[in-house]
Amino acid sequence: MSGTLAGTGRQQHSAPGDPAGGSRAAVRIRGLRRTFGIRDVLDGLDLDIAQGEFLALLGASGTGKTTLLRILGALDRHDAGTVLVPETRTVVFQEPRLVPSKKVLANVTVALPRGADTRETGRRALAEVGLDRHADAWPATLSGGEAQRVALARALIREPELLLLDEPFAALDALTRLRMHDLVGELCRRHRPAVLLVTHDVDEAIRLADRVAVLRDGRLATDERIAIGHPRDSADPRFAALRTRLLTELGVHRAPADHAPTPAKELPA
């Protein structure tokens, strides 16, 4: 594990993470602060993510979810605290961010060192996301869901110890999103990176994660482990109960749908 010592800009290399809750930590954050102007968006945040653990992070808009993810990806700095992260981290954003002038296979292997087996490794990564037949396609010819699968293949090909997912399904239609959930769940079980998923979708969080946390006032307000065997089907009453608890934590109180819809109105010709 290596990490950044806040305020010094130096890289810290340390022994692999100590046991955290029985597992070894891939991510260890203590007292993290990030200030924009006069606002402490992250304010003394503590968080561990164990190796191979899938953490979904919920929070109202503007609470600092993406800021936290960007700090872990070294895309932003922090003002105080300690952040220890693994050496290999990759990010999937809401948009696929493919290079339009490179074909799909070249996009997937873009961050790999050139070697005799680079193309073969790229083809295997594409096969994992069901797109091996698109290796020679241009990004502009892909659907949104296909492009996002290429972005996922590009992120996993480096076998990251930490995979950072910043609302990667938000721009997809509902059916494609469900298919992507299955795919990401399966690939994460196979590759076992630690995962931080930033999302607004409570159902998605419960369906995919081992742990769900809610960010509020710069810290984790809720940090809940989802038991092995917990129902992942949104129709199940235990799933619904957890959803209601998390929505309440997020400040969303659903009014019961007790009013009948207004009758359809015929528009004049």
Ligand SMILES: Nc1ncnc2c1ncn2[C@@H]1O[C@H](COP(=O)(O)OP(=O)(O)OP(=O)(O)O)[C@@H](O)[C@H]1O
């Ligand atoms: N570079 C920046 N300069 C100034 N303010 C920033 C910067 N980046 C983020 N912020 C502010 O920090 C706060 C948290 O932003 P962030 O994008 O992390 O929130 P979020 O929880 O991911 O929001 P959303 O769910 O809407 O994407 C916001 O008020 C935002 O305006």
